[in-house]
Amino acid sequence: MKENAGKTKYVVLGMLARCPQSGYTIKKWLENEHSHFWQESYGQIYPTLKKLVAEGFAVCGETPQKENGRGQILYSITPTGRAELEAWLREPPDIEKLRYELLLKISFGEHTSPEVLLGHLDAFIRRNEKLKGDMDGYIAFFDKLQAQGTECTNSRLTALCGTYLYGALKDWAQEAKRIISEKGSVEP
Amino acid sequence: MKENAGKTKYVVLGMLARCPQSGYTIKKWLENEHSHFWQESYGQIYPTLKKLVAEGFAVCGETPQKENGRGQILYSITPTGRAELEAWLREPPDIEKLRYELLLKISFGEHTSPEVLLGHLDAFIRRNEKLKGDMDGYIAFFDKLQAQGTECTNSRLTALCGTYLYGALKDWAQEAKRIISEKGSVEP
DNA sequence: AATCTCATGTAATGGGTTACATGATTTT
């Protein structure tokens, strides 16, 4: 059993539940669709795949298909793997611990100049604007897919969370800039 | 030098820059004012304090003051420590990597029932409502302090970020519930 | 008397990133 406390196991299982694939494609999918709320490195994914096989949650069939692709190791989820995934899905998710370095710097802002803080906030606004734009793009894309009959409500929901989240962070940062600027202009 | 890449060092320096204090009080302050965007354990704080002294960024004066409190080791920041803090404040903050387990579960939601997802979202809404309430309370408190002449703009800004963030997450979760419910009621 | 909070610390463990190593195939 070993009490594999990390979540990598379930991310990989979830990916394999969609379709049989390789560690490489799992990473690529995470980088695209999930990178804004989850990320894994190869150093986690490949060992996890081997563990899943050892535990009977997945099986691997080596398919060096010469037709169009290169040799890659395809993993598939097993019925017990599916049961394991479903059990995890039913459990309440962990509360997330955030670590916003920007907020730390704001919090200790009395030890630097307002200009420094405003600069950090500018970069933060730009990043969150871009991220929100990305999310809006994803949503439009999923709406198109949906119109074509492809079910993708759940993926769309995660993108929607992104628009709410990044939009709010951007709005906050803009208000924070205003507050800091006003405070600075009052004093000599 | 040792390239102490973690942020604990700067959190501790920032705390000591406010006033000389002990590892214990640093932890307590973090738990109160900063817990929503930062957290440290004793296992990090105490060794960091010793490292800071070894590097000349802090000094410790043992003060087993018998008057009202128990013996605690007070640390103070040095001028070089202050310079180190200020240099860090000037650098652009790291981009934060989020890991929202809830979004993973939503994303893999096709492998469980809508009721499970709705339950997770309910808990999420309740938690974020509470957090937003806490933040609103902090803001009111800081406004009162400000009215009494105590400067606390920066602390207020971090709480304000909390209201934006938790408010947005709550709003998203409510919309997500609606979308999931509607989808479920369309099908047989 | 027992228990709670104050207060400081260390060791074990775990989770994750980064750097490194390798080699095939495709694109420029």
Next chain:
DNA sequence: AAAATCATGTAACCCATTACATGAGATT
């Protein structure tokens, strides 16, 4: 021919939490 991408993997390291150990003073 060189560079980029595909593809798999390992080892070292770093960061952080948890559990453990200790003991004094305050509270019930």
